[in-house]
Amino acid sequence: MKSVIMIGPSPAARGGMASVVQTYLAHGYEEGGRCRFIATHVDGGALRKAARAGAALLQFLGLLVLGRVALLHVHLASGVSFWRKAAFIAAARLFRRPVLLHLHGGEFIDFVEVRLSGRRQRLALALLGGAAAAFALTEVSAAWLRTRAGLGQVEVFPNPIASSAPLARRPGRSVLFLGRLEEKKGVFDLIRAFAAVHARAPDARLVLAGDGDADGARALAAELGVAHCLHLPGWVDAGARAVLMAEAALFVLPSHKEQMPMSILEAMMASVPVVATDVGAVPQMLDQGKCGFLVQVGNIPQLAASILRILDDNILADTISERGLVRVKSEYMVETVLRRLRHRYEELAA
Template structure:
């Protein structure tokens, strides 16, 4: 029997793609035996990462060579993720196997246009033009791929589970950020805006969950005089995220680049009001402000004002969170997304 082979990082790895894959697997992606997931990346040392990637390539190549693959579904980001998946895609194209190119990276335009050499860009564009179908998370990504000649592009939202038991919501003045601690995620913008939030809401606290530039974050928080109100728990797993979301009064993601961040979906499911920047698919997720507050990248005044407004006007914040939760139920529930994906497989698989 021919199967659809989906490739990407291990569900236990860090990052949004791993979360998406883990969600699909939990809601029955492999249940009927027609679909199979093979991990191409894990969070480990360089040697172990290389071994996992090589073993995955050998398995996929063998399956294709013996006619057991109906379709390759490749989850792709920027940098190493792209080049790693490019090898698998080329193998699939060699064997005449249809390919779904599933783009997740919010920085892919920058990666393609600024970080590649002319030769690399020529190869990448030629590779993408030959894929049979592309799945994207935002209109910007669709326009980018269409502009380089990719055919058959569809917006498919990230899936999230709704029916999982979550801790009861608590009342607090905690502001929560989840993501890598660096400038691209807007964490320094958030620290500077938080200083102004504290002037209006002295009891407010900022929780920055994630790894990255921890020393630099501490240094800036100290310089701003807010370190005593900032908590840095490090990388948080799924269970810890649920606890932090239950405690949070506001979830903030002031990223400079995104596609469809899973952390925003998690906050929407948990009933936490969201403040986020107008990047990637975020405006669509928040229904252009009806389901969360939107601000421009690096607009510290707007960021501080949006956070403060939600902390001060709790009824309005709760109403916004309820609208967001209903939107997730309708558009992003994992079963709905999986059904759409399976329909696409049926149309493409040989």
């Protein structure tokens, strides 16, 4: 029997793309045998990553040779992720199997247009353009795939979120960030904004949960006089994230670039008010500001003011969180997204 083969990072890996895969797998993606997932990436050292990628490619080639592939669904991001998946895409095309691209990562367009040039750029565009169809997370990415890669069948496709019983809300005064601690995620913008917040709300504290430049975060917080309010738990698993969400007054994602961040969906599902930059699909996720506050990238005073509005107004915080929960349940639930995905599979594999 032929199957749809989905490839992407291990569901146990870190990052939003792995969270998407984990959500699909946990909700029956492989039931019935018509869909299979092959992990092409794991966390760990270079040797472990290379071994996983090589084993995945050999497994996929074996399925192609045996005629058991109906369609290849590729979760794709920039950099090494793209080139890792390129061999799978090329193999599928060699065996005349349709390819569905699923574009993640806020920097993919810059990756192709800026970081690649000459032969490598032409190769990347050829690989993209040879796909049967593509999913994008934003209208900007969808338009780029149509115009630059020449793809005719492109649609904006939502990330899924699972319906769960979140921990009972016991919000304190913590401002929560979940993600990698680095400049492009806006972490240092958030620390600067929090210094202004702390001047008005001295009982507030800042929780930055993730790996990355923890030393840089500590140094900046110390320079601004808020080191005593900063908590850096490191990367946290799903259980610890749920606890942090339950205790948070609000969730903040001040990224410079994003597509459709899973952390915002998690916060909305947990009824946590959201403040985020107006990048990627975030304005659509927050219904143009009806379900959370949107701020401009790098606008520290605006970010601080939005955080303070939620900290200072419990009624406003409850209203925003209630709207967010309604929106995420109506647009992003995994059952709805899976039905839509299976329907698209049937069309492409016919």
